[in-house]
Amino acid sequence: MTLRILSTGGTFDKHYNELNGVLGFSDSHLPVAVARARITVPVALEQLPLLDSLDMVDADRQRILASCGAAAERAVVIIHGTDTMPETAAVLGAAKLDKTLVLTGAMIPYEIANSDALFNLGFACGVAQTLAPGVYVAMNGQIFAWDNVQKNRAAGVFQPL
Amino acid sequence: MTLRILSTGGTFDKHYNELNGVLGFSDSHLPVAVARARITVPVALEQLPLLDSLDMVDADRQRILASCGAAAERAVVIIHGTDTMPETAAVLGAAKLDKTLVLTGAMIPYEIANSDALFNLGFACGVAQTLAPGVYVAMNGQIFAWDNVQKNRAAGVFQPL
């Protein structure tokens, strides 16, 4: 395998439940998105528990780290909620794995009109195959080092510290 | 500006004309796609004549080369038809510009269900910002050097020579 994609939840994977009208989690959209992308390099999908990143605790971040550590691939894309993406990036960055780990997500869920999810997935897949080992946040066409990124919640964008 | 995106036509930008039922060209989808991607780095869009790449002649490739040469940006993504993408890549590669030029496109038009266009756009935007100067084809999650790529038309995929 060349590339591993971990799904951990977040806006990217939110799903509308028509019975109660709530946006939550069901099956990950990753298998559909990856098929749609017609990716021609070997790619492994791994689904961790899907969580709103505001609900993540340290054990959840350790589980993501463990999956990155166990991955046979040098390049790992991590689909993650935007609200605490920098916190998870910091946990991964401190671990200094000899791999290229790229966190991405979406401002609009994959299944909602005008979503940036598929663009961000493509962007992260490009960055993960080209950058030196390290931990990066790759969102909306911009690449950030794991220790120099924050989400500006009022503006809905990622920016340097 | 950090990134330039050139639209030159191809499947990515095909548009269904409801009056005659033909897939042709109208306005490029790039402005809509880039807005949807919420790109937070400075990006310049440039639209060249939109062509089916089977209809491109050498003058069309020279025009693309001229735009790349004139670009103020170091990173240029070129949206191009798939059928002769390697031929245009060869023209650009031979010119040895000191820029990172990344050709991409789509197997399914942006406006048709299950399109890979937005993924490929994101992928190319990632690759263009990270690779050393040179000319690359970036399609469906795989990166090719300009002088080692071909389209396998029967399978509908790009592959090395």
Add this chain to the structure above:
Amino acid sequence: MTLRILSTGGTFDKHYNELNGVLGFSDSHLPVAVARARITVPVALEQLPLLDSLDMVDADRQRILASCGAAAERAVVIIHGTDTMPETAAVLGAAKLDKTLVLTGAMIPYEIANSDALFNLGFACGVAQTLAPGVYVAMNGQIFAWDNVQKNRAAGVFQPL
């Protein structure tokens, strides 16, 4: 005008707010949906306050009734939340206007993948132009008299009493 379409909110018109991740209301999707439908009969759009139908009080239903009464058109389609659609239908039914009033809505918002909104809009526009004056609920391919309809919330479907 031949047809009037009233938007009053409900699931049909829910919009994802990317800054806070909440499904709420912004502009109605009706103008976009009607343009997409390429409706060739004269049609008037009227937007009332967009509400989750669980939040509607009697004054809201009276406002809908007043709009129906004031309409110059004989056929009126009312886009409404599903949870209290029968209650509003009862208010309209009791008023015995000499018009064909058809309530519809959606189980999945217009802007979310796999939405039934556009189908239901078309269905209601057909029913409103063909049935005798009266009040009807038209959802998911089935027509109900205003006094013989209920939402089965567990199953997510409308059915007779």
Add this chain to the structure above:
Amino acid sequence: MTLRILSTGGTFDKHYNELNGVLGFSDSHLPVAVARARITVPVALEQLPLLDSLDMVDADRQRILASCGAAAERAVVIIHGTDTMPETAAVLGAAKLDKTLVLTGAMIPYEIANSDALFNLGFACGVAQTLAPGVYVAMNGQIFAWDNVQKNRAAGVFQPL
């Protein structure tokens, strides 16, 4: 069964073939569209050979007539190409079956952005369940008698003679 839906091809069901770039026919979109519509009345789908209606000959229209005649349902929606929809309507109209037969289609294929297909399907399902036996064309929110309809190809709309 309450409703039968016949697919016969036309723009509604056109599919983009990514290997040759041609819009043609593959599987009908009807099963997906009907599932999406969450139709709660009994509905039977029947797929006839999918044809561009410009390619239909009299035998094709006779096959459609035969299916309408054999249908157990009183209400039949026929998904048909727009270019010769009035010709098929005339064949069905002359047969004077004691059923409500409603022809519809789309100006934009179901799988292409901004398609009117799902609206028209809903519209036709409403009309088919409410009108007296006869043959109708129901397109883009307007209902036509079979013997008073033509397609204005320059404008891309249906209109009376």
